[in-house]
Amino acid sequence: MNVFQFILQNHGEVLELTLEHLWMVSVSTLFAVVIGIPLGIVIAHRPVLNKAVLAGANIIQTIPSLALFGFLLPVPWLGDRADRLAILALTLYALLPVIRGTFSGIRGVDASVIEAGRGMGLTERQLLLQVELPLAVSVILSGVRVAVVISVGLATIAAAIGAGGLGEFIFRGLAMVNNQLILAGAIPAALMALLADFSLGWLERRLQPR
């Protein structure tokens, strides 16, 4: 029996785990975007903060993912449900690319454009919404894209703490020394990552300012 036959035969379970996977990735990405973009905007305007924030996000990134999942287990409320934990961990990992993308996107806006805007009497808010964000959007999106692709891969490890997702197949396959089972988890995950990469990349190019 090859992988594709296995997937076809177990399509119900494959679909369920894929949806779980997708859920973890999308919710954590949403959180990372909601936290990371405003944070990136703030540090782009407050040079005092940018080192500390970027260093913090960097440190999180260096914690091995399996260890982070483990660390968070004893936390009350969170530890009650594995998917909450997984979403928190994935959010933490996704923060760095989102913050950094926003930071460099806004910092990358031509200084003369900002000066002209400020000089002609735009408020800081108008400057942000009408000039900085529209010009930074493709760089911000590239940060989000990196975050999503990382999350799709990392979310497979969430199965180790019982959060489900396509990692279930992978861990089960590892335990049973069954390559087909591993591939049944790995192939849909890889496809998901490719699809996310492709579609966000397309959006990024669409929104690229001239």
Added chain:
Amino acid sequence: MTGRTKARVATGASAGWVNLLNFGMLGASMEPNAAGELAIEFCAVSYVLPGGQQLLSGLDLKVQRGETLVLLGRSGSGKTTTLKLINRLLSPSHGEVRVNGKSISQGEVIRLRRSIGYVIQDVGLFPHYTVEQNIGLVPKIEGWSSERIRSRTQELLQLVGLEAQLASRYPHQLSGGQRQRVGVARALAADPAILLMDEPFGALDPLTRDELQREFLSLQQGLSKTVVFVTHDLREALRLGSRIALMEAGQLVTVLSPREFLRSTVPLAAAYVKAFGDGPSVAAHRGDS
């Protein structure tokens, strides 16, 4: 009027001293129409960087309504700092800047900036907006109707010598000269009484620069804005300024009319005139020996 025409014609010819004096006369003819009315006033203004570096010290300067005051000096002399103190992109460390008689530190900064046009060397057009959107941004924020913005844009494009169909283009589709024309049009959009120009023609090739300077003169003839113009180019200063404020190392050296400037015995002014005159005369005599 004939003097003015003569000067305009003379701009096409080589830059002889007589021409320069004509520029001076042209400058003189543009002196304040309402005498004694001050548009901008610097009272003992200093600007010190947080690190302690003094960029401007004890500046006293008056700009008359309707005149073109040129700030001339080398880089680092404080010209741009002076200019940015007028629209509060910078705030003085000491002293006071007044616009239309009122200290600008009192009023609202956004209001102030919208009442002052600002043109910079790098233009700073918004790359994601069309020419029309660039020109119409502040009017739009100010709540103008879209027809009014459209007709104003067309009017301004014509004023700065651009074709009407450029309105829908993006900045990257324009040449350097066209971009700076749009920059000027954008600064004029809400019809400000004061125009600040920071080396606006500095990045252009000599012929385009000449064209834009000439257009600036005829534009200014019709509009009579109060203009503060930063440049390091003496030729531009003599040609466009009604008065020239010479700056060096954060201090105002002297304020002279273009005619006075050419005869000035102030060492720095004389050095400028000499450096300016040396070019053509040295070139003319090269290969003689």
